Amino acid sequence: xxxxxxxxxxxxxxxxxxxxxxxxxxxxxxxxxxxxxxxxxxxxxxxxxxxxxxxxxxxxxxxxxxxxxxxxxxxxxxxxxxxxxxxxxxxxxxxxxxxxxxxxxxxxxxxxxxxxxxxxxxxxxxxxxxxxxxxxxxxxxxxxxxxxxxx
Amino acid sequence: xxxxxxxxxxxxxxxxxxxxxxxxxxxxxxxxxxxxxxxxxxxxxxxxxxxxxxxxxxxxxxxxxxxxxxxxxxxxxxxxxxxxxxxxxxxxxxxxxxxxxxxxxxxxxxxxxxxxxxxxxxxxxxxxxxxxxxxxxxxxxxxxxxxxxxxxxxxxxxxxxxxxxxxxxxxxxxxxxxxxxxxxxxxxxxxxxxxxxxxxxxxxxxxxxxxxxxxxxxxxxxxxxxxxxxxxxxxxxxxxxxxxxxxxxxxxxxxxxxxxxxxxxxxxxxxxxxxxxxxxxxxxxxxxxxxxxxxxxxxxxxxxxxxxxxxxxxxxxxxxxxxxxxxxxxxxxxxxxxxxxxxxxxxxxxxxxxxxxxxxxxxxxxxxxxxxxxxxxxxxxxxxxxxxxxxx
Numbered sequence: 021x022x023x024x025x026x027x028x029x030x031x032x033x034x035x036x037x038x039x040x041x042x043x044x045x046x047x048x049x050x051x052x053x054x055x056x057x058x059x060x061x062x063x064x065x066x067x068x069x070x071x072x073x074x075x076x077x078x079x080x081x082x083x084x085x086x087x088x089x090x091x092x093x094x095x096x097x098x099x100x101x102x103x104x105x106x107x108x109x110x111x112x113x114x115x116x117x118x119x120x121x122x123x124x125x126x127x128x129x130x131x132x133x134x135x136x137x138x139x140x141x142x143x144x145x146x147x148x149x150x151x152x153x154x155x156x157x158x159x160x161x162x163x164x165x166x167x168x169x170x171x
Numbered sequence: 172x173x174x175x176x177x178x179x180x181x182x183x184x185x186x187x188x189x190x191x192x193x194x195x196x197x198x199x200x201x202x203x204x205x206x207x208x209x210x211x212x213x214x215x216x217x218x219x220x221x222x223x224x225x226x227x228x229x230x231x232x233x234x235x236x237x238x239x240x241x242x243x244x245x246x247x248x249x250x251x252x253x254x255x256x257x258x259x260x261x262x263x264x265x266x267x268x269x270x271x272x273x274x275x276x277x278x279x280x281x282x283x284x285x286x287x288x289x290x291x292x293x294x295x296x297x298x299x300x301x302x303x304x305x306x307x308x309x310x311x312x313x314x315x316x317x318x319x320x321x322x323x324x325x326x327x328x329x330x331x332x333x334x335x336x337x338x339x340x341x342x343x344x345x346x347x348x349x350x351x352x353x354x355x356x357x358x359x360x361x362x363x364x365x366x367x368x369x370x371x372x373x374x375x376x377x378x379x380x381x382x383x384x385x386x387x388x389x390x391x392x393x394x395x396x397x398x399x400x401x402x403x404x405x406x407x408x409x410x411x412x413x414x415x416x417x418x419x420x421x422x423x424x425x426x427x428x429x430x431x432x433x434x435x436x437x438x439x440x441x442x443x444x445x446x447x448x449x450x451x452x453x454x455x456x457x458x459x460x461x462x463x464x465x466x467x468x469x470x471x472x473x474x475x476x477x478x479x480x481x482x483x484x485x486x487x488x489x490x491x492x493x494x495x496x497x498x499x500x501x502x503x504x505x506x507x508x509x510x511x512x513x514x515x516x517x518x519x520x521x522x523x524x525x526x527x528x529x530x531x532x533x534x535x536x537x538x539x540x541x542x543x544x545x546x547x548x549x550x551x552x553x554x555x556x557x558x559x560x561x562x563x
Contacts, residue, residue, distance in 0.1 A: 118525075118526070120528045121562075133562070137526040144232065146195035146196065146224070146225070149226070
C-alpha cells in the first residue's frame, strides 16, 4: 500500500490535468490531514469530478456543494466530514448510480454502502469515521480509475 | 426453554458488552425470500438477518447478527430465532488477529466441518509459517443449523423436539502453511483437528483429523487442488478406527476476457464400516444430498461471470458408494450391492441488478440408479429454486 498513494495521486493528476497546478504544499497538507473538513473535502472532490475548476477555493467549493444539497444542511465548513457524508459527496459529484435503496432513499447511508460494495472504500471502516486526507485521495483515485476504465 | 433463553442471553450479553463503548457503529438488515419446488413439494423460506457493527478503539471490530427464519409449506410453518455471525475481532499487530464469538469455520479439506462455530481463534505467524489456532464449542449452536450427528445419542437428540442445542463437542484446530510455498506450489497447508465429545456416558465418539492440502499450478491456465485427510475415530466401547478421505480437482481458466472456469474433480471418503466421521453435515450434491461418508463422487462443471451483474454455474455429478457403508436413503434397495448410485445435473444463475439486490435461480435433477442401488421404479428427483436477497 505504500506505493498506492503516489500512484493514485498520479492517476488523480492525470485524470484532471489542472490539478497538476496545485502546489505540492497544498497536497502535502491534504495528505497529512487526519480529519478532512467539509470545505476541504468539497475542494478536492468537486474539481476531481469536473464540477468545478481545479483552482477553486475551499470556501467556494463548500458553498457549491452545500447549495446542491450534497453536504448536510447547516454544516460548518471547518467541521470534520464523516466517511458516509464524503461517500455521498463523491456519489453526487461523479453522478454515480447507487443500489436499489440508494435510488429510493439517496443519502450518506446508502452512498457509503455503494462505495464499499464497489471497493472504492477499503480497509477498516465505519460510516461515522472521520476521513484522513490520504483516504480521500485513495477513494478519489479509485473512482477516477474506474471512470476512466469504464468510459 | 428457560435454559435456552439463559444460554442465548449470556452469549448475547457478552458480545453486546463491547458494543456499549463503541464510538462508531453501523447497522442493517438483510432480507431473503427463497421459494423452492421439488419432488417433495413446495417450500418457502423467509429469512431476516439484522446486523450491527462497530469499531472498537484502534484495532477492534465488533459484528453482531441475528437470524429470524420462517419456513413454510403453506400447510405448516416453523419459526427459528437464532444468533448469527457475532464476533469480536482484535488486531494487536499487522498480520495477527484474535477472534471471539460465533464465527465462520471451514476445515481445509471440506470433509470435516463447516459452518458457524462458537469459540476463539488466533491467526498469525510462526516464523515463516502462516498459522492459526482455534478452540470451538458446539453446544450453543442450534442443532438444525449445525446438523451434528456422529452417534446414535446425537441422532436421538436431533429428533427430540424439546431440544434446541446441538450436541456438546469441543473442536481444537491448528493450521499452518508456508507463507511462500515452493515455486511448484501455489499453496501448502497442514491442519490438525481434534474433536472431543463432551456428552459423557456410554455413547461417545472422539475423533482426530490430519489434513494436507496443496495447490499446484500447471501453466497460466491450469491448476490442481489436492487434499488428503487421515482420521482416527474413538467410539466408546470399541476399537480405534482409521478413516481416510481425499479430493483432486483440476481447473482451467480459458484465455480471453470472459471470467470463466471449467473444473473436473473427484472426492471420496471411506474407512472402517464405510464411515467417515464428518462433524457437521456436508452435503455432496444439490438435489441428492448425501454426506461424504462412504461416498465417492466425480464432478465436472463450468462457471462464468460475463458481467458484474451476471454469473452462471452448471455441473454434473456422479455418485458411487463404497461396498461397506455409503449414504442412507429410503429408496435404496437393501438387497443391492451396486456401487453406482446415480447422477445429478444442476445449473444456477445469479443476477445482481443492484449492489443491494441479488436474485438467484437454480434447477437440478438427480437420476437415481433405478433397479440398481435404488429400488426399481425409483423416480427422478428434481429441484427448482429461487432466492431474492435485499440488503437494507
